[in-house]
Amino acid sequence: MSSVMFERIALIGIGLIGSSLARDIRARGLAGEIVVSTRSPETLRRAEELGLGDRYTAAAEDAVRGADLVIVSVPVGASGAVAEKIAPNLKKGAILTDVGSTKASVIAQMSPFVPKGVHFIPGHPIAGTEHSGPDAGFEGLFAGRWCILTPPEGVDEDALQKLTAFWQALGSTVDRMVPEHHDKVLAIVSHLPHIIAYNIVGTADDMETVTQSEVIQYSASGFRDFTRLAASDPTMWRDVCLHNRDAILEMLARFSEDLAYLQRAIRWGEGDKLFELFSRTRDVRRSIIEAGQDVDVPDFGRHTLDKKG
Numbered sequence: 001m002s003s004v005m006f007e008r009i010a011l012i013g014i015g016l017i018g019s020s021l022a023r024d025i026r027a028r029g030l031a032g033e034i035v036v037s038t039r040s041p042e043t044l045r046r047a048e049e050l051g052l053g054d055r056y057t058a059a060a061e062d063a064v065r066g067a068d069l070v071i072v073s074v075p076v077g078a079s080g081a082v083a084e085k086i087a088p089n090l091k092k093g094a095i096l097t098d099v100g101s102t103k104a105s106v107i108a109q110m111s112p113f114v115p116k117g118v119h120f121i122p123g124h125p126i127a128g129t130e131h132s133g134p135d136a137g138f139e140g141l142f143a144g145r146w147c148i149l150t151p152p153e154g155v156d157e158d159a160l161q162k163l164t165a166f167w168q169a170l171g172s173t174v175d176r177m178v179p180e181h182h183d184k185v186l187a188i189v190s191h192l193p194h195i196i197a198y199n200i201v202g203t204a205d206d207m208e209t210v211t212q213s214e215v216i217q218y219s220a221s222g223f224r225d226f227t228r229l230a231a232s233d234p235t236m237w238r239d240v241c242l243h244n245r246d247a248i249l250e251m252l253a254r255f256s257e258d259l260a261y262l263q264r265a266i267r268w269g270e271g272d273k274l275f276e277l278f279s280r281t282r283d284v285r286r287s288i289i290e291a292g293q294d295v296d297v298p299d300f301g302r303h304t305l306d307k308k309g
């Protein structure tokens with residue numbers, strides 16, 4: 001169907017996202033050669049057992065030699081260290097990109113190391129699950145999903161076109177944003193929901209009056225959906241919180257204000273206020289479904305979603 005777009009693609013980090021990329025690149029024949037690198041020897045061995053690449057090395061600086069496309073798929077807090085390591089061996093004319101959930105911080109960490117002549121175009125596929133590691137990835141993860149690119153001013157248009165075509169070949173729709181805008185949008189639609197989930201599951205876990213067995217037994221009552229998000233990778237989400245600090249704190253402040261409004265309405269029995277909010281939020285859900293964005297993660301644990309809205 002597709003054909004070779006890059007002679008050599010280097011994948012730095014081979015967890016959920018890196019390994020899904022590897023599977024898609026191979027399935028669609030987008031690379032002449034896939035070179036896989038990751039820091040931990042066990043993960044590298046597992047990637048080899050799964051046959052995710054053509055070559056494997058623990059040394060990221062070796063993996064990128066001669067690569068036309070380098071994709072960094074590591075927790076955002078590790079982006080700077082990876083960039084520093086690989087920078088001296090990046091090929092002139094190569095495209096360097098990432099998949100990190102935050103953009104301004106990744107750009108601040110990586111840019112200082114990017115040599116002249118290398119096209120650094122940060123990216124973020126809005127696709128994933130609560131699972132991590134090379135076994136968690138799967139072919140087709142990015143199909144029908146958005147990928148946001150945050151190209152720097154003066155970006156090489158050919159390089160941008162090539163990276164756009166790459167994500168399109170994986171079935172994604174590509175959008176462009178400035179990094180700070182990306183970080184604000186993602187803070188509300190992705191980062192805050194995860195933080196709220198971590199918080200509510202933590203609260204339930206702390207409650208002495210609710211025994212563990214009751215939390216599990218009655219988890220179908222709304223709690224279960226939160227536990228899926230709250231099972232997401234701790235390293236990844238620690239890094240997201242630390243590296244999108246300002247936008248997340250801004251959204252949390254608004255969230256707390258709105259929660260206080262809700263709390264007050266409940267205390268004073270203001271049913272009309274509750275009804276008005278709950279009607280408005282139901283309309284949001286309906287708009288998402290109408291826009292065709294109600295794509296379930298192809299995994300267990302999502303069947304409690306009410307498709308009828």
Ligand SMILES: NC(=O)C1=CN([C@@H]2O[C@H](COP(=O)(O)OP(=O)(O)OC[C@H]3O[C@@H](n4cnc5c(N)ncnc54)[C@H](O)[C@@H]3O)[C@@H](O)[C@H]2O)C=CC1
Pocket residue numbers: 012013014015016017018037038039040043060073074075076078081082099100101102124125126127128129130131132133134233236240
């Ligand atoms: N999990 C998700 O649903 C999504 C994650 N992302 C972003 O993608 C990136 C990767 O996330 P996942 O694949 O989910 O994580 P993961 O935990 O499944 O994989 C991370 C990989 O990075 C490697 N790694 C960690 N530190 C490293 C370092 N210093 N040097 C080299 N390799 C290192 C690990 O060995 C592993 O191979 C993160 O930046 C995350 O924010 C983006 C979209 C969705």
Ligand SMILES: O=C(O)C(=O)Cc1ccc(O)cc1
Pocket residue numbers: 100101125126127128129130190297
């Ligand atoms: O599992 C889910 O529901 C997600 O929200 C996956 C996800 C996590 C982080 C991202 O930056 C993008 C997508």
